[in-house]
Amino acid sequence: MKLSTMTRAAVVTTVAATLLAACSQGSTTDDPTDDATEDAADEGADEGEATDEAEETDEPAETGGEASGETITLWLAGETDTPVELEEWLVTAFNEETGATLEVQRIPWGELLERSNQALPDPDNTPDVIEMGNTQVPTYTSVGAFEDLSGLLEELGDIGPEGFIEAGTYDGTVYAVPYYWGSRYIFFDKAAFSDAGLEVPTTLDELSTAAIALREAGDDGFSGLWLPGQDWRNGISWIFAHGGDIAVKEGDQWVGALSSPESVAGLTQWQELYAGASTAPQDGKDAEAWVPFNNGEAAMFMAPSWARWSVEETKAEDLGAFALPGVDGGVAPVFAGGSNIAISAQSQNKELAADLMRLIFSDDYQTMLAENGLGPANPAFTELMGDDEFAQAAISAAENAKLTPASSEWAAVETASVMEEFFGRIAGGEDVATVAAEVDGQLADMLNG
């Protein structure tokens, strides 16, 4: 087998180059070393500073009022969730207040858990303050990733919603506090409703009837209500509305509750609604639910409040909103969206991190959150969200919103797509009680660790 020298060289070079390229792929996305140098430089600069700060906390005072030259890092979840003006305000106010620099990094939701796993345990790479989804937080409170916030709570003022505080609490200690809440409600096309002679539904049954009627009145492929098959974050509202739950804690054990009669009733209603009113794919998720609406292919969709800004102008005129109605009227408990915020236990600048927390819970910042449509942690500012139908829908939907089980293992359920597959199977027409019993077993296994 003779191979000419040139070919041999060509092959070896190509192979080597390809392998080198392959080797480098893994490390490009998850390298948080950018902030390592700054944080490392900050260490040691803490000592010897004036300690004439008036505010008192449990932490030994490490820094004084003048912390110029120091930098702390804040991780915000999502590329756009916190509006840029709010970020800019924080950076400026933080510098004025402390003399130190605030560096904000935006971490895409999809990378947040993975990057937190890597950065939080590492004093050199950890963000000092981190925003995290309310369902993700319990995963970290139990392993000591966050600083105990008990000493700071009183200074932060009145905060809520209660479910968010519970999510950030482990063993009676608060480690993460609510950052903002959002809520899911129904967006609808007023013109489609009036053309079909329909009123805004006041019960879940009426919603189903209206959605199915709209679907039948529309073209092939038109959805009365756009309801993607794997969209469990909206789907669980039907379980909650009927009084069911995903899983409940009995003693110290988590028990799946999807096969309870209440949950099955909700899931059955959801299944009928999917079959009768939705042309969304069986494996569709909650992303970009406004696309079919913009295309005139759906009369309603359910999404978090900020989806409003993704509806096209031509459609915005007829855009209406209402909170998902309950079984017997009123408002159904929906899945509470939103974030918590915490100080990393490995932060090298806990005093500055606490200063940042105080700023976030200041009246100014809470006002800005509310005015930008993000539910403020301090309920005194909720009314600033406005009084149009969107704000009203958001506020009433949030009133009895619920969270996923506060198990430290919930993140595993999410990353294994258990709920997506569960709703997908129900959308596919499988028997609700059978699938629910099966998934209950799986949930018990996963949630109890």
Next chain:
Amino acid sequence: MDPQNRYENVGWTRKTTTKRVEMTTQETLAVAAPVRSRRRRRGGLGAYWLLVPAIAVLLIGEGYPLVRQVIMSFQEFGRAQQFGAPPEWIGLDNYRELFADAQMWGVVVRSLVFCAVNVALTMLIGTGFALIMLRAPRVPRVLLQVSMLLCWAMPVIAAMTAWQWLFDSRYGLINWTLTNLGLGDFTRHNWLIEPLSFYLVATVIVVWMSVPFVAFTAYAALTQVPEDALEAGQIDGANAWQRWRFIIYPSIRPALTIVLMLQIVWDLRVFAQIHYLQGVGGVPSETHLLGTYIYTLGVGQSEYGMASAFALFVLVLTLILTGRYVHALLKAETV
């Protein structure tokens, strides 16, 4: 904990890469052997010194994570351990649990079949393109080369996004085309919901991405097939098939073997494409391959111990699958 944990997260892919790099080092040695033995007599260990940086990089970048991975596979290592709790030694428990897991064997079988189908298709189509390039006139050949280079150069996620749009159930070009060609009603046909159909889409994408590399390498080898041998064969009355079978194929076989080996490794550890498709549709638990399964186990569920054990098993699997080609290559070179 140390920042090295980051490596364990993507552990198995890196491990297989390690093996590949080591093999390549051996190959490089083997390939270069005849040349070097002539030079060595002129003295000097210069050639070995040239290898030092490469070996150092391998030891630091790949050796340490590999050692950590072996250690972790014998430990109970979860999120608590990552945040500082001392890991507990549990002997072979991870392995026992792993081998008793029916889902894991399903993943292994699916991955092997997926790998075999994709490697076969890639090699056939790639070699076919190389032969076309050899025969084609200049302009079409350059066009073909440029388009293949572009598809090879396209970043995976960008390519995946384009493919996702093509296969989109509502707005996808493929459903539209098939319906308009009268091949059936593909309106809102969902390509990802059935596992077999999911793998069909994945195969189309993976093969599309890998063909250029095979085609270019095979083409490079083909241009080196001695003209005189071909001419002699023709004079002796060998037909096209015989010329391929007895002259061309033996000449390009070493190159094809290297490529084949790389393809086996790549298609066995395929990750990005499957992970992406699972993110946009389909049923993840029914479509996991080795890469995504280990990722879900390790990064997703923080079962680093189990994930390490599985990754080591995959490493062994890769060695078994490619070992015979490495052996063949080494033998071919010493003849």
